[in-house]
Every structure is written in C-alpha cells, then in structure tokens.
Amino acid sequence: MIDLKDVSKAYPNGVHALNHVNLHIDKGEFVYVIGATGSGKSTLIKVLNGEEVPDEGAVIVDGINVGALKHRKVPYYRRNVGCVFQDYRLLPKLTVFENIAFALEVVGMPRKQIRKRVMEVLELVDLKEKARSYPDELSGGQQQRVTIGRAIANKPKVLIADEPTGNLDPEKSLEIISLLEKINQKLDTTIMMVTHDKVLVDRFKKRTIMLDKGYVIHDSNKGGYKSL
C-alpha cells in the first residue's frame, strides 16, 4: 500500500529531514512511527499526503507516485488519505455532524448520501448522541474521535494519525487507540500512527518504525520500545 524508495528531502534552510528512507507497508497494516522532535516524522507525513515533494526517490501510495502528481491532481489523491492531528482542527462554529459532513460537502457528495454516511461514521466512532453538540462542548477524547470520523468519512485507504493522543490523558488515549484498531480491522484501512506515547507503543504492540535525524534506524515487527 505504501512504498518509499530511497526517499530524501532537504529544506532550503539546509535541514535534511529525510535521508534515503526505504519503507514498505502492506495493505491493512497498522504501524507506529516514533522518534524525537526533528527526526523527520512530520516530513514523512507531508510526503505521504502530497504536501511536500521528495528531492530524491519515490513515494508510492496505492500505486500512485505522490511526488509526481500534478498540483491540481493532489486534492483528488488526498481524498484517499485521511489525516488526524494532535490539535483536532475542528471548525468551532459547526456541530459534530456538520464537521464530518464538511469533508463530504467538499468532495461534492449529494446531501442525502452525506446524511447517511455521517450517521454511519458517528455510529462507528460512537458519538451518535453528540451529533448536535459543538466541539467546545466535548472532551478532548471525543473531539479526537470526531476528527477521526471526519478523516475516514471519505473511506480513505490510508489513515495517517499525527500524535492523535498527544493532548489526551492515558485513559482517553486507550479509547483512541482501540478506535483506530477497530477501523484498521473493520474497514481494512492501512494506518500509520506517529506517536511519542511509550506506554501505548509498549502495550499495544505493533510494527514500529523509529526515525532519527531523517534515517530509519529501527523497523521491528515485534513492536514496543523495548524491542528497539
């Protein structure tokens, strides 16, 4: 599903964010990406969602060479890649329902279908009773679930979660990770989760990729920090 072939990316200020990264992630896999600040995690996400173009190498997602996409094709590609962020990025003036519907409005889905799909998604993320609430009436964990709902509304093949538990207490973090696991298993969505959370990585063991200074220094199927 995701293939990085000798990918390098440097920024104009001289920082080498990614150095000769080679990765292969299968369809339906759930992987963690860990590493210190400045290790290249954010750039990895950006080359995957098409925001940045690698200087060298190729990023192939679902058979599409992301770096070679024309600018006007990028939005269509992006509909296949859901994104979840640490800071939720919900629209405060829209209800939970409207926030999720927004992602579908943007791609021009008919109103009736939007209604149906949003209800399905709310069911999945277990927020049906909060459909009419506004984001500031929700807890952090609930807000993050809305974000996840928005990210999967378009049925993407890949879901990228950038520190989804970064602002949450351990209990709420468990909620999020089990939701992501559910999506991974039920919908067969390939998930890449960037995280700092040692507890989670050790408890829910999955393939773990560790970045440092733009290099992949560990890629272990055993999972957990201890294996590294």
Next chain:
Amino acid sequence: MMKGLRTFLYELKYAFLQMKRHIMLCFSAISAIGITLLLIGSILIIGLHVNYFSNDVQKDLSIHVILNEDIDDETAISSIQSEISKLKNVSKVEVSSKDDELELMIKEKGDAFKAYRGETNPLSNAFFVYVKNASSIRKTSVQIQKIDGVSSTAFGGDSVTSLVDMLNMIQKIGLGIVALLTLLSLYLIYNAIRTTIDSRSDEIIIMRTVGATNGFISNPFIVEGIFIGLIGSIIPYLLVHFGYEKLYESLDGKLFTPMFALFKPSTISFQVGLSIILAGALIGGFASLFAVRKYLKMKR
C-alpha cells in the same frame, strides 16, 4: 449538472456569510466601486454623445474648395483632386463642376440665377472635401488653400468643432479619474477578500486536508468579489437610469440645437446600464482573483 448546482449553491451561501461577517469592509468597498461606476457611467454617456456628434458633424462637414477660373480641363481638375486626396485628414473628394455649382446656387439663392445657365456660367469648378476628423478641419482647409490652382476654401461649423473638442477633453480627464478610482476599488475589494481569507484560514487548511480542490476553495471568494461589484453597481445604475431621463426631459432631448439630438433614455439605460453592471462584476471578480491567487498560494 446536479453537482455543479450544488457546488454553486454552496458558493453562494458562503459568499453571503462572509460578507455578513465583514460588513463594514464590504460597505467601504461597495461605496468605492459605486462612485467609480457612476463616473464610468457618466463618462460613457459623454463618450457616446461625442462619438455620435462628431460622426454626425463629420458626415455633414465638408470643405468647399473653389478652383481658379482658368482651370477647366479634366486632367488639371483630377490632378488637383488627387493632390487633395493625399492629405492625411481627407476621406473623400467629390467633384462639383461649374454647372453643379450653378444648380446649387439656384437652389440656394433663387431662380434668378437660372439666367446664367450655359455658356454664360461665371462660376469655377469646385470640390467638396470630406474630412476624417472634424476637429482639425481648419488645418486641412489651410493645407488645401496652399495647393496651386485653388482659389478659395470655405467650411462651416467652427462652433461645432469646438464643442466636440470640449467634450473630448472632458472625456479624457474623466477617463483618468476613472482609472484611478478603478484601482482604488480594486484595492478595497482585494482587501475585503483578503480579510475573509485570513479569517477562514483554519477552514482552508482543513479543506485542503480532506481533499478540496483549489477551485472549490477559491470560488466562494471570487463569488463574493463579484457580489460586492454587483451590489456596488445598483445605485450607479439607478442614478444613470433616472438621472439621464430627467436630464433628457429638461433639455427637451437636445443639446442647445436640434442638430445635437441626445440619445433616448431607454438606449442609455440599456447600453450604459449594462456596461456599469458588467464593469462592477468584472472589477469585483478580478480583485478577488488577485487576492485569492496571492493569499491562498496554490500550493499542494
């Protein structure tokens, strides 16, 4: 088709919402574009008339060129004719023979002159020279005067040309003012749109992440700009429509003399009115297009 309509409705909805949020900014942009369009309208009205008058004047205005008495053979006449034709401002040279001249005189001054018909005709051969640009008819006349074999030249309507000149001048000054005001309204609309873009930057980032196309993101802003332009064109349109009607009535449909008939109010309302509305929409659309291009930065 359905999808296009749905997208359009979405754009309309957001254009209105945005304008409501920045009502004062929109108001200043609308006033600026209103004043600009009113001036554009007035200048168009003047311009239409200047064009009309001067065409009319040019059609009728000719230089009557009388040749020396001794020039009587065809080759001499046609050589002078071709010499006059070469002058820059000359559009047409018509030969008016001795006999034609006499007939004109009889028509103008009375049957008494019929006695001169035939061999006793004392008049000279002549030309009627038509000019391209009425306002330099005097210069052309002097140039013709200098040609060998020309006895005298005459033309009428000096006051006509000076009126056309004056209107032309007003039009030029007006165009300058319009250019400046157009820039000002472009800038104000640009600013209004930029502010809405700023206030929606979070939304724009989210739109990008969920796969909205650049067109989808920027169209509501462009629709908003066009709206500002269209709303700004309402008052100038009404002023031109009713104002010109009043003017037409009070001047009795003519400027000073029946020679300068004014355009009918319905013509002005249609032509100038349509131009005002179109100009409003164009200025608004382009201003927001510039803003969108600059501030949305068509990145990936």
